[in-house]
Amino acid sequence: MRLPQLSWHFIKIGSAxxxxxxxxxxLIERYLVKEKGVLAARDVTESLTYTKFLPGSTGVQVVGYLGYRLGGWPGALLATGAFLFPAFLFMLVLSILYEEVTGLLADSAAPALRGLTAAVAGILVATIYRLAKPAITTLTGGLVAVTACALGIVLRVNPALIVLAAGFLGIMMPQRFTQGQSAGTKESNPDSHGNKR
Amino acid sequence: MILLELFVYFAIISMLAFGGGNAAISLLERISVNEMRWITPQDFAAAIGFAYITPGPVLITSAFIGYRTAGFQGALFATVGVFLIPWLLSVLASHQVRRYIDHPWLQGFGLGAAPAVIGLLGITVFTLGNYAFFGWLYWLIAGVALVLSLFTKVSPILILIGGTLLGAWAGSLLID
Incomplete structure (x- = not known):
C-alpha cells in the first residue's frame, strides 16, 4: 500500500x-482487511497480542504496529500521525471553546453519550466475531477466550498475565489450538512473505 | 521550561500505563491536578468528558491539559510526550515479531494468546454496557448496531451517529 493512501485511510479511521x-x-477491520485486503484478521489479533504487554495507549500501538507492517518505519510514523491528527484537532478546538462547551455538555450530553456507547458496544461485538472466526477454531480456543473474559471481569486479573498464560498454553500444546486446521498456519506463511514487498 | 516539563511528565505517565489508556487516567489526574497543579479538578472532569466525545484514544486528554497549561505548544508537547514511547515500543515489537515469526515457540504463543486477546475484548463490551445500558432502548441500540455491522455494509460512522441521536431521543423520553 502506498504511503499517501495509507495516511488517508488512517485519517479516516482516526476521525471516526x-x-x-x-x-x-x-474500522481497521473494515477498511484494511475487508475492503483493501492489505491485512488479515490475524494481523489485527497479532497486533493486540504483542502490544498487550507494553504500557500506553493500545489504540495508538495497534496503529503503529500495523503501520509498520504496511510500510516500515515511514508507514508506522504516517499511520500514527494521521490517526492522531483528527483527535488532536478536535481536542484543540474544544480546549479553545472550553467554557461554552462545558455548560452545554452538562445539560444534554449523558443520554446521547449513552446512545453512542451502546452503538459502540454493538459494533465491538461484531468486530469480536470477525476476529474470532479465523483465530478460534477449536474447543480449547473457545474455552481460553471465555476464561480470559471471565477472569478479567470477575477477578480483575491483569490482562497481560492472562495473555501470557494463554501464550504458554499455546507453546505447550499448539495442536490443541489448530486441530484439523493446519491450513491455518499455512495461511500465515504467504502473508509473512507477502509483506517483504 | 514548562514545555519540557509537560513532555517529561506525560512520557512518564505513558510508561506506567500498563493495560492501555484508561489505566492511566487516575495517574494523569494525580499528576496534573494534585501534584503539578496544571489544571483544576473541574477542568479535569471536563477534559475526560471531551476525550469521550472526540474520536481517538482517551489519552488525547493530554492535549487539553497541555493547552490549558501552555497554549498550542503545550498541547503539542504533552500529546507527543504521552504517545511517543508506547508507539516506539509497539513498532519495535512489530519489527521483532516479523523477524522470529517462523520460530515454533512464537507460533505457539500466538496460537494460544489470540483467543485470550479476543476474549479480553469482551471485558470492554461489559464495561461499555455497564455505562450505557440504562434502559431497554439502549439495549435495542446496541442490538441494531450489532445486526447492522454483521449483516450489512452500513458504515460504522453512520451507526455511531444513529446511536447518538437515538440515545438523545431515548433520554428525553425517560426524563419526561
Missing part, C-alpha cells in the same frame, strides 16, 4: 474512532 479501541479495531 469514537469510543476508543473497539471502534478503531472495527
Amino acid at each position: 474512532a469514537f469510543g476508543g479501541l473497539g471502534v478503531t479495531l472495527s
Whole structure:
C-alpha cells in the first residue's frame, strides 16, 4: 500500500474512532482487511497480542504496529500521525471553546453519550466475531477466550498475565489450538512473505 | 521550561500505563491536578468528558491539559510526550515479531494468546454496557448496531451517529 493512501485511510479511521479501541479495531477491520485486503484478521489479533504487554495507549500501538507492517518505519510514523491528527484537532478546538462547551455538555450530553456507547458496544461485538472466526477454531480456543473474559471481569486479573498464560498454553500444546486446521498456519506463511514487498 | 516539563511528565505517565489508556487516567489526574497543579479538578472532569466525545484514544486528554497549561505548544508537547514511547515500543515489537515469526515457540504463543486477546475484548463490551445500558432502548441500540455491522455494509460512522441521536431521543423520553 502506498504511503499517501495509507495516511488517508488512517485519517479516516482516526476521525471516526469514537469510543476508543473497539471502534478503531472495527474500522481497521473494515477498511484494511475487508475492503483493501492489505491485512488479515490475524494481523489485527497479532497486533493486540504483542502490544498487550507494553504500557500506553493500545489504540495508538495497534496503529503503529500495523503501520509498520504496511510500510516500515515511514508507514508506522504516517499511520500514527494521521490517526492522531483528527483527535488532536478536535481536542484543540474544544480546549479553545472550553467554557461554552462545558455548560452545554452538562445539560444534554449523558443520554446521547449513552446512545453512542451502546452503538459502540454493538459494533465491538461484531468486530469480536470477525476476529474470532479465523483465530478460534477449536474447543480449547473457545474455552481460553471465555476464561480470559471471565477472569478479567470477575477477578480483575491483569490482562497481560492472562495473555501470557494463554501464550504458554499455546507453546505447550499448539495442536490443541489448530486441530484439523493446519491450513491455518499455512495461511500465515504467504502473508509473512507477502509483506517483504 | 514548562514545555519540557509537560513532555517529561506525560512520557512518564505513558510508561506506567500498563493495560492501555484508561489505566492511566487516575495517574494523569494525580499528576496534573494534585501534584503539578496544571489544571483544576473541574477542568479535569471536563477534559475526560471531551476525550469521550472526540474520536481517538482517551489519552488525547493530554492535549487539553497541555493547552490549558501552555497554549498550542503545550498541547503539542504533552500529546507527543504521552504517545511517543508506547508507539516506539509497539513498532519495535512489530519489527521483532516479523523477524522470529517462523520460530515454533512464537507460533505457539500466538496460537494460544489470540483467543485470550479476543476474549479480553469482551471485558470492554461489559464495561461499555455497564455505562450505557440504562434502559431497554439502549439495549435495542446496541442490538441494531450489532445486526447492522454483521449483516450489512452500513458504515460504522453512520451507526455511531444513529446511536447518538437515538440515545438523545431515548433520554428525553425517560426524563419526561
